[in-house]
Amino acid sequence: CQIRGVTYSAPxxxxxxxxxxxxxxxxxxxxxxKEQEVYMGEIPLMTDNGTFVINGTERVIVSQLHRSPGVFFDSDKGKTHSSGKVLYNARIIPYRGSWLDFEFDPKDNLFVRIDRRRKLPATIILRALNYTTEQI
Structure with missing residues (x-):
């Protein structure tokens, strides 16, 4: 099929x-x-390698998971820290743009990560959003 440039398929x-x-x-x-057998088209067949040959070109289907936008809350149930303290976190996933992860440390300080990068104190983000010390 690849040499002749045709599709490996079945009717x-x-x-x-x-x-x-x-x-x-x-x-x-x-x-x-009235009963009749009708030809609907061609269905590509999968090769032994798990690929499809379409017009002589080998194609692969790649599955992709996509996280839905929204706010997701979670806790680790005391598994990740030696004190056994439950640590809470929240993830904000927008339709477009960077993900924000808010997480508490064992000393109850709130931190934020932008796109899972460096951990910053949440006060820096809140100050950038024009919150005053009293509002924080």
Whole structure:
């Protein structure tokens, strides 16, 4: 298939049945039944390597998971710190732009990560958003 530039596929045929009812009949008497095998198209077949050959070119399907936008809250149930203290965090996932991760440390200080990079004190982000010390 690759040398000849064709698609490695199989025909898709479907058996269809058309039932025609009498219009004047009260209980829906069948007037005629037509049954025929109809060609719907070609379905690509997977090779032994898990690929598809389309027009002589080998193609691979790559699955992709996409996290939905929103705010997600989580806790580690005391597993990640030796004191056994429950540490809470929140992740803000926008439709477009950087992800924000808010997380508490064992001393109850709030930190933020932008796109899972360096840990910054959350007060820096809040000050950048024009919050005063009293509001924080």
């Amino acid at each position: 898709l045929r479907v058996k269809l049945r058309l039932v025609i009812y009498e219009r004047e009949a009260p209980e829906g008497t069948v007037k005629d039944i």
